[in-house]
Every structure is written in structure tokens, then in C-alpha cells.
Amino acid sequence: MPRSRAHTRERLLAAALDVFAEEGFGRSTVEQVCERAGYTRGAFYSNFTSLDELFLAMWEGRSAQMLRAIEDAVVAAESDGESDAVDLDVAAARVLSVIPVDDRWYRVTSEFTAHALRHPELRVAMAEREAAIQSVILPLVESALARAGRSVTDRSALGRALVAVHDGTTAQVLLEPDRTDVAAARTDLFLCVLRNYSEPNSPSENK
Structure with a gap:
């Protein structure tokens, strides 16, 4: 171009x-x-060709930027310390720190999602893009979990749960921006999802 x-x-x-x-x-x-x-x-x-196409291009660009930031955060977490092991809590905190909780973007995406639900072709396009994002994120998550001594038990469910927690907690944080406990709960919920959809590689693994 x-x-x-x-x-x-x-x-x-x-x-x-x-x-x-x-x-x-x-x-x-x-x-x-x-x-x-x-x-x-x-x-x-x-x-x-339309505002719909423009929004999808906007979403693609922002998603690519976010995925690069997540990959860098995972690499940084894996590089910490002298051990080959990754502390799952530290890795999750690093990743969440680069995922923006953006008031304007949340409003726009929420409105476009409602718009897409009224148009089958857009609904399909959004579902496909969500799946594409998950296909990039999940290998990074699996890598971090493996370095933390854990294996994913249900890959599809993990991907959907991460998206659900992100969307839900983003709304909560934006509605109550001064509540530090709400922001802290966001991290806790992500950790719960990671642990609930993975298992230790050995009975003695407690991370």
C-alpha cells in the first residue's frame, strides 16, 4: 500500500x-x-466500503497491537529470574498490565457487537475474528502454563472463559474505576480460570 x-x-x-x-x-x-x-x-x-468494514479494520489493528504486547509480556515473564520455571501469578499480572481497559474502545465495541447481532454476516465475521485472536493467544497461554508446571485440560473452554472474564471484568472496572478491589478481582478471576482449566504436571506442583 x-x-x-x-x-x-x-x-x-x-x-x-x-x-x-x-x-x-x-x-x-x-x-x-x-x-x-x-x-x-x-x-x-x-x-x-462502509463503516462496518472500517470498524472491522480498526478492530483487527488494535487486536494485532494487543497480541504483540501480550507476546512481549509472556516472553518477559519467562525471562525473569534464573530458573526455567514461570510464576503463574507474575505472568498473569504482566499480561493483564498490557491489555488495555479503555472506556472509549469498550463503548464502541459494545455498540458494534449489538449492531452485528442484527446482521448475520457481521455476526459471523466477528465470531471468526474472535476465534483468530484466541488461536494466537492460546499457544502463549499454554506456553506460560507449561513453564509453570501445568497442562491445559480443555483448550476450547479455556479460550472462551478468558474472553468472558476479560469482557465482564472490563465492564466492572470501567463502572467503578476508583475501586482498587474490583481491579484486583480482575487478576484473581483470570488466575482462577487458568487454574481451573489446567492441571499440575505432577501431584506436588502447587503453582
Whole structure:
């Protein structure tokens, strides 16, 4: 993709996030996005066919950025200390520290999810992208668990449980941002999921 077109695309994506967050996805228009980005409708339609496609591209970009950060956090946790073993609590805390709890992004994704539920083709697209994200995250989680002396017992259930805990606790943290106990419970719940869907490699393993 030529540099100028890539720059236009990035500006449209950034402008769209602002517009979606302020106006709500369902009330946003192509014209509002173009006005915020400083482009014409022609520039928009040279890059995207619709606001739906733009959102999915936005989601793909943010997901890729998050996955890189998670991979770096897992590698950092595995590099700590002199032992080959990983402390599961430390690894989980590192990973959660790089997963953003973002008010604007949560609002936009929640609204788009409701929109997608009314359109079968978007519902399928979102489910496929969720599965693609899990396919990248799960090997990282399995690697960290293996270094902590544990093996996954139900891979599919673990992936779905991690997504459910992330979505649910994100809402709780955003609703009560000053509650440190709510934020702490987020980490505890992730650890519960990791332990409940894995088992020690030996009876003496307590991590």
C-alpha cells in the first residue's frame, strides 16, 4: 500500500474512533468521519466500503497491537529470574498490565457487537475474528502454563472463559474505576480460570 494511502487510512481510522466514541456507532455517519479526518467521501470510499468494514479494520489493528504486547509480556515473564520455571501469578499480572481497559474502545465495541447481532454476516465475521485472536493467544497461554508446571485440560473452554472474564471484568472496572478491589478481582478471576482449566504436571506442583 502506498505511503500516502496508508496515511489516509490511518487518519480515517483514528477519526472514526473519536466519532464512534462520541456519537455512538449507530448514530455515526461517513460524513462525520470524513469531516473529523479532513477528507472527502471519495477518500473514505477509496479505503473502505462502509463503516462496518472500517470498524472491522480498526478492530483487527488494535487486536494485532494487543497480541504483540501480550507476546512481549509472556516472553518477559519467562525471562525473569534464573530458573526455567514461570510464576503463574507474575505472568498473569504482566499480561493483564498490557491489555488495555479503555472506556472509549469498550463503548464502541459494545455498540458494534449489538449492531452485528442484527446482521448475520457481521455476526459471523466477528465470531471468526474472535476465534483468530484466541488461536494466537492460546499457544502463549499454554506456553506460560507449561513453564509453570501445568497442562491445559480443555483448550476450547479455556479460550472462551478468558474472553468472558476479560469482557465482564472490563465492564466492572470501567463502572467503578476508583475501586482498587474490583481491579484486583480482575487478576484473581483470570488466575482462577487458568487454574481451573489446567492441571499440575505432577501431584506436588502447587503453582
